[in-house]
Amino acid sequence: MDQIQIFTDYLRQQGLKNTSQRMVILEVFLNSNLHYSTEELYLKLRKSHPRIGYATVHRTLKLLAECGLASELNFGDGQTRYEPCRGGQHHDHLVCTRCGKIIEFVEPRIEKLQEEVAERYGFKIMSHRHELYGLCSDCSVASES
Amino acid sequence: MDQIQIFTDYLRQQGLKNTSQRMVILEVFLNSNLHYSTEELYLKLRKSHPRIGYATVHRTLKLLAECGLASELNFGDGQTRYEPCRGGQHHDHLVCTRCGKIIEFVEPRIEKLQEEVAERYGFKIMSHRHELYGLCSDCSVASES
DNA sequence: CTCAATGCAAACTATTTGCATTCGA
DNA sequence: TCGAATGCAAATAGTTTGCATTGAG
Numbered sequence: 001m002d003q004i005q006i007f008t009d010y011l012r013q014q015g016l017k018n019t020s021q022r023m024v025i026l027e028v029f030l031n032s033n034l035h036y037s038t039e040e041l042y043l044k045l046r047k048s049h050p051r052i053g054y055a056t057v058h059r060t061l062k063l064l065a066e067c068g069l070a071s072e073l074n075f076g077d078g079q080t081r082y083e084p085c086r087g088g089q090h091h092d093h094l095v096c097t098r099c100g101k102i103i104e105f106v107e108p109r110i111e112k113l114q115e116e117v118a119e120r121y122g123f124k125i126m127s128h129r130h131e132l133y134g135l136c137s138d139c140s141v142a143s144e145s
Numbered sequence: 146m147d148q149i150q151i152f153t154d155y156l157r158q159q160g161l162k163n164t165s166q167r168m169v170i171l172e173v174f175l176n177s178n179l180h181y182s183t184e185e186l187y188l189k190l191r192k193s194h195p196r197i198g199y200a201t202v203h204r205t206l207k208l209l210a211e212c213g214l215a216s217e218l219n220f221g222d223g224q225t226r227y228e229p230c231r232g233g234q235h236h237d238h239l240v241c242t243r244c245g246k247i248i249e250f251v252e253p254r255i256e257k258l259q260e261e262v263a264e265r266y267g268f269k270i271m272s273h274r275h276e277l278y279g280l281c282s283d284c285s286v287a288s289e290s
Numbered sequence: 291c292t293c294a295a296t297g298c299a300a301a302c303t304a305t306t307t308g309c310a311t312t313c314g315a
Numbered sequence: 316t317c318g319a320a321t322g323c324a325a326a327t328a329g330t331t332t333g334c335a336t337t338g339a340g
């Protein structure tokens with residue numbers, strides 16, 4: 001089942017409506033490997049669909065997060081970002097503090113250790129965030145000068 | 146060298162001044178195991194020192210973060226929190242999404258794997274955040290009913 | 291038709307800043 | 316004395332909401 005299907009099913013099930021704005025936003029959001037903030041996605045959408053309002057983008061992103069198609073990210077720059085959840089493997093992020101580049105990584109051994117830690121404290125993990133901040137290869141080369 | 150010493154040295158070195166407000170804020174901040182937001186610390190301080198303004202608390206916390214005595218935390222509730230850095234071992238956090246309890250944990254094996262991941266991408270880690278969200282032992286018992 | 295969704299503007303929250311006054315060195 | 320710090324109020328930035336109108340079911 002693809003993501004558009006998941007979304008329309010979720011809308012029907014919640015008694016919500018399948019509007020053209022929602023479909024456009026979902027489509028642009030999915031066809032991107034970026035980590036959009038509400039503002040960025042709004043600006044991008046405005047080029048092709050000038051009538052879509054900021055609030056609609058915001059509310060749709062929230063909706064996508066609710067139904068599990070998007071996850072909210074926060075890299076400490078004061079903006080909430082969203083990325084598509086591709087049902088697949090969970091990943092975390094390397095964030096370059098100089099150029100802003102974001103690299104996704106997967107490390108099952110870390111996931112496993114997390115579970116171990118949680119168990120140690122009787123905790124039941126529902127989600128987690130793990131971000132490594134530093135200089136990407138390009139930026140650390142540049143700063144050696 | 147204790148933390149008050151570190152702070153006064155830092156101030157002198159930067160040509161900044163050692164004011165009574167800064168000392169009071171530092172003291173209250175250090176003598177706490179909480180993870181204060183600016184607002185919480187301001188409210189707490191106001192009881193004993195009603196003349197200290199919000200902006201001063203805010204600027205002092207920033208200053209403490211700058212000189213390495215505090216680290217900024219963000220658990221996604223829209224408030225930046227600060228915790229004292231005790232020069233010791235780095236730790237991360239378990240956050241109970243029901244009652245708000247925060248538990249600190251240390252897991253050197255995770256730190257090590259992080260380095261490994263960073264190396265894989267030519268990244269030079271400067272800092273990181275790792276938070277596990279879920280239910281603490283009390284809350285997951287309560288929700289079993 | 292009906293009620294949810296939209297777009298706009300306004301409200302809100304957390305954070306940051308400008309400025310006259312105070313105060314440490 | 317002099318410039319940094321303070322406290323207040325106002326500005327900012329990101330997010331959220333109220334409401335009249337539009338539009339899907």
